Every structure is written in C-alpha cells, then in structure tokens.
Amino acid sequence: MHNLETLTVLKMNNRVININLEGITHEESLLSPEPGGNCINWVLGHMLISRDDINKILGIDKVSDEKLLERYKRGTTPITKENAIDINEIFRRFNDSQKTIEEKVESTDFTQRQDELKSLAFHTFHETYHAGQTGLLRRLSGKSGAIK
8 A cells, every 4th residue: 555654644643633632522622822822623623624635635525614714724813612613513524534535545546646645745744733732732621631
C-alpha cells in the first residue's frame, strides 16, 4: 500500500481526537485559553471544514455546509455560547467522515498525482497540529490529560 504513512497519520489523529474529547461537554468545549486562543469547539469545527480540502483531493463529497464555514473557517470571530454549533454534532460529523476518507486514501493511487499527494500530506499535518491542541484544551476544562 503506497499511502500507508498518510493513512496511519489520519487514523492516529482520529484516535487522539476521540480520546481527548471523551467526556467533554458542550459547555466545556467553549472554554478558551487566555489571553487568547480558540476553544475545542472551534478547533474541532475547523478540522471538520478542513476535511473538505482532503475530500476535494480524494473526490469525496463535502462534509460541511455554509453554517459551519461561516463559524469555523480561519479568521472567524471567536465562538460563543450563542453562535456555537453543538460539539456533539460536530464530533459526530467528524467521526462519520473518517471511514470514507480512510477507504479513499487506501484505494487511491497517487503515483502520477504527486502535487495532490503533497497537498494531502499538508492537510493531514494541519489536522495533526489541531489534534494536538485538543489535549491542551481538554486540560483547560479541568480534566486530566487523556493520553498517557
């Protein structure tokens, strides 16, 4: 399998996110670090809309909609109780997208598509960056670190 590295990282990201978000309530997902930074709700919503970049490379349908894009794209105003999408909905949609992405990465031959493979690697790294943030943001909610 020629996409083993990318597939492995995508699977690890999903595992890390699921471990770090276990037991996080919607209210806890809205806690932001001070003096600045994004909350888990924004980070996961941002990761979900960023999966559309991965899906485009793979030829898969989008997983986000205008409402998600409006709230979670880079540079948006901070998430508040009033404008946040429920973390459970974002989390469900994120996990629902995983299997399709894994299957498509596994079955796609990028031998003649090196630019797309590089772009896929970048977007996978982007997801990894934010997956790591979920561990720190989990602690902000007062929970202990989940990955030991």
